[in-house]
Amino acid sequence: MRDELLLGIDLGTSSIKANAIDRHGRSLGIGVAPTPFAASAFGVEMSTEALFAAIRAAIEDLGVLATRIAAVGVASMGETGTAIYADGPSDLPLVAWHDERGGEIVDELLAEFGDAEIHRRTGRQARSVTSIAKLGWLARNGYDARGTWTGVAGLTVWRLTGVLAQEQSLAATSGAYDPTRGEYDREILAHVGLDSLVWAPARIAGTALGHVSAEGAAWSGLPVGIPVTIAGHDHPVGVIGAGGDRSEVIDSMGTGEPLVVSWTAAPDLPHPAWPGQLGDLTVTAWPGTPRHMLLWETLRPGLATRHLQRALRVKRDDIEFRAIRVEAEPLPLPTLVAMQEGRIPAEVLELPAEQAWAATLEGYASASADAEARLRELSGVSGPTLLIGGGLRSRRWVEAKLRRASHPLAMASEREAVSRGAGLLAGVAAGWWTPEQYPPADTVPLSTVVPASHSESSHPESSHPESQGALRRG
Numbered sequence: 001m002r003d004e005l006l007l008g009i010d011l012g013t014s015s016i017k018a019n020a021i022d023r024h025g026r027s028l029g030i031g032v033a034p035t036p037f038a039a040s041a042f043g044v045e046m047s048t049e050a051l052f053a054a055i056r057a058a059i060e061d062l063g064v065l066a067t068r069i070a071a072v073g074v075a076s077m078g079e080t081g082t083a084i085y086a087d088g089p090s091d092l093p094l095v096a097w098h099d100e101r102g103g104e105i106v107d108e109l110l111a112e113f114g115d116a117e118i119h120r121r122t123g124r125q126a127r128s129v130t131s132i133a134k135l136g137w138l139a140r141n142g143y144d145a146r147g148t149w150t151g152v153a154g155l156t157v158w159r160l161t162g163v164l165a166q167e168q169s170l171a172a173t174s175g176a177y178d179p180t181r182g183e184y185d186r187e188i189l190a191h192v193g194l195d196s197l198v199w200a201p202a203r204i205a206g207t208a209l210g211h212v213s214a215e216g217a218a219w220s221g222l223p224v225g226i227p228v229t230i231a232g233h234d235h236p237v238g239v240i241g242a243g244g245d246r247s248e249v250i251d252s253m254g255t256g257e258p259l260v261v262s263w264t265a266a267p268d269l270p271h272p273a274w275p276g277q278l279g280d281l282t283v284t285a286w287p288g289t290p291r292h293m294l295l296w297e298t299l300r301p302g303l304a305t306r307h308l309q310r311a312l313r314v315k316r317d318d319i320e321f322r323a324i325r326v327e328a329e330p331l332p333l334p335t336l337v338a339m340q341e342g343r344i345p346a347e348v349l350e351l352p353a354e355q356a357w358a359a360t361l362e363g364y365a366s367a368s369a370d371a372e373a374r375l376r377e378l379s380g381v382s383g384p385t386l387l388i389g390g391g392l393r394s395r396r397w398v399e400a401k402l403r404r405a406s407h408p409l410a411m412a413s414e415r416e417a418v419s420r421g422a423g424l425l426a427g428v429a430a431g432w433w434t435p436e437q438y439p440p441a442d443t444v445p446l447s448t449v450v451p452a453s454h455s456e457s458s459h460p461e462s463s464h465p466e467s468q469g470a471l472r473r474g
Contacts, residue, residue, distance in 0.1 A: 004070035006430065007062075007222070008241075008423030009055065010416075011035070011076035011152050012234065013096070013255075018058040019419035020065040023432065025439030030416060031061025042141075043101050045093035048082060051152060052159060052219070059220055066221050072160065072212070072228045073205075073426030075237040075418050076153035078173030079131045083147035083197065084158060090147055095134040097173075102133025105192055112191055121178055121185050123271040123283030130175025136192040145193075149174075150200040153230045160220060160228050161210030164200045167230035168285035169237075171202035179283045179292060180265040205232040205287035206428030206435055229429035231422035232287040235260065235295060238388060240287050241421025242412035243441025247383035249372050249407070253391025255302030257364065259371050261379040262286060263294045272378045288425055288435030294379055296371050301364045301391060304339035308360060311344045312353045322354040323361070323396050331363030358396060365400035373406065386443065388412040402446060413442035 005028060010017040018031040036050035059066050079097035083090040095101060106126045109118060118126045127133070131149070139145040150158065151170045158164055171177040176188040182202060189195045203209065208227035217224040231237045235258050244250040246262035263272070263283070271283050272294060286293045309316055328351075335345055339360070348356050372385065385407050391397055392411050402409060414420055424438045433439075 003068055005065060005068045006423040006426040006432070007059075007066075007069045007072045008231065008419040008421065008426060009058070009072065009074045009156065010234065010237075010419035010422060011051075011055070011074065011156065012418070013037070013077050013098070016054050016058045017416065017419045018055075018062055018066075019416055019423055020062055020069065021420060021423040023439070025420065025424060025441065027416060027420065029062050029065045030419065031058040033057035033061065037096050040093070043099040044096040045099065046096075048089045048094065048155065051094060051155070055156060055159075056220060059222065067223065069222050069226060071208075071226050071426040071430035071432075072222065073231040073422035073424070073429065074153040074156045074228070075231040075234050075422040076151060076156075076170065078151070078170055078233045079129050079134065081131060081149060081151035082155060083145060083149050084155070084164060085147045089155065089158075090144065092138060092143055092145070094152060095138070097129050099134065100128060101137040102128040102130070105133045105136035106130075109188065109191065113188070118188070120270055121188065122175060123172065123179050124175070125280050125282075126175065127280065129173075131173060132175040132189065132192050132194060135194055135197070139193055145197055148198040148200050153232075154200055157209055157228050157230055160212050160216035160222070162213050162216070163210030163228075165209045165230060166200040166202045167205050167232045167287075168202045169205070169233040169287060170230065171199075172282070172284045173233060174199070177202070179285055180271070203230070204290070205230060205237075205285070206425045208429040227426075227429040229425055231425040233284065234418045236284060236287050236293060237421035237425070238417040239293075239421070240424055240438070241417035241419070241441070242386065242388040242414050243443055244386050244388065244412075245436075246286070246291070247381065249375060249381055249383075249385045251368060251372070251385055251387050251401075252389045253301070253387055253394075253397065254389040255300065256297060257299035257301050257368060257389075257391070259296045259368060259375055261294050261375045261381045263292050263379050265292045287421070288428055294375060296375060298333075298337070298371075299364060299367060300340040301361075301397075304336055304360060304364075305357075307339055307342045308344060308348070308356065311349060312356065314353055319353060319357045320394055320396060323358040326354045326358040328355050328358035328362050330366040331359050333363070333367045336360070336363050336367065361394065361397045362400050365397065365404055368401070369404040369406070382407075384408040384410055386410050386412060387446075388414070388417055390415065398446070409446040410443045411446055413444060
């Protein structure tokens with residue numbers, strides 16, 4: 001039927017979005033509900049029941065559009081999940097990925113295996129954000145860590161269909177999964193006391209994992225019998241939704257700022273490392289395909305600017321406007337990392353407010369440019385750079401990137417890239433199209449490469465994204 005729609009669900013850190021898209025990839029309506037994370041005595045978490053209620057509220061917010069859904073794709077934050085027993089979900093809290101619990105688990109893993117060996121096995125560094133760090137902490141603090149583990153996307157699919165599953169890019173966030181071999185590492189799991197836990201099988205995004213059951217339909221309001229897939233980890237899925245492809249570097253500007261490139265794994269080659277550099281370079285799956293991507297994560301611009309805004313006691317719109325034409329030297333990466341953790345150095349606070357803001361954005365533009373150059377060397381990707389994410393609203397930040405661009409720059413027009421990407425992968429599950437043959441996305445060419453020596457004032461107004469027309473890309 002031509003009036004059928006696809007539903008992309010984005011289980012984000014701050015909000016849950018249900019995006020109904022048509023056969024042209026256009027959104028006809030978005031339902032939104034707050035993600036029910038809350039502070040507890042131990043950290044930041046939510047209950048399974050609270051998550052289900054929020055998902056249901058977001059779907060309800062779509063109104064009559066929910067009755068036209070032909071397939072569902074679920075994308076989510078990584079790391080957060082729970083165990084499911086034969087009779088339903090466990091009572092394990094859904095611990096936020098950014099919660100600080102699990103640091104001692106990481107220390108033990110490093111002492112046993114070493115950082116290089118963990119990276120060789122899993123394609124990422126040992127970090128407290130991983131699922132096994134949180135699970136290990138829960139198991140040692142009186143929680144029953146049995147059953148079958150899956151992330152919050154898999155939990156949602158189970159609620160809709162009764163099927164237990166996981167997806168490859170989300171499995172990679174566990175901290176005990178080799179994304180190139182597609183297997184969980186039993187030695188790492190055994191060392192943290194999680195070898196008796198079953199791990200749901202990781203499938204390629206877009207695989208029809210099950211169909212909405214009568215019980216799932218009664219809970220969600222969606223039609224019975226429609227296919228459901230796990231679209232994957234929000235960062236990779238956002239690349240799909242924004243129109244990114246394997247020829248580009250994708251720079252996702254938001255609370256976090258991961259940089260993504262396509263990468264071809266070879267059985268006889270180790271996972272690429274980032275020796276001597278600050279940051280976490282990880283290997284994950286390119287959604288819907290057997291290929292892989294490299295994802296560099298260190299930058300958290302949204303956190304740093306939030307802390308700076310509070311310290312300066314300014315409104316974001318005001319300080320953004322005041323900083324537009326302010327010249328400033330970029331803050332170094334260690335200073336930016338400290339600011340992400342809420343530690344604003346005195347020398348930053350001593351600057352005029354608009355200069356502190358400009359220096360912060362210049363610092364992030366400089367750090368991402370350095371990382372992009374390294375990623376291009378590792379991957380061989382030589383195409384344009386595509387900017388995506390909510391940070392595109394900051395003219396000052398975009399222009400700082402323009403001055404440092406080594407390749408042509410474009411920005412994605414899609415602001416709900418993750419939920420749209422989840423919907424596109426739902427279309428794969430429904431047989432509407434094959435992977436990477438999605439309806440095109442709008443992008444805006446920002447400029448040809450601008451020499452780094454150009455000053456802020458040398459940019460004509462035509463270099464601002466709002467002055468350019470959009471291009472359609474497949």
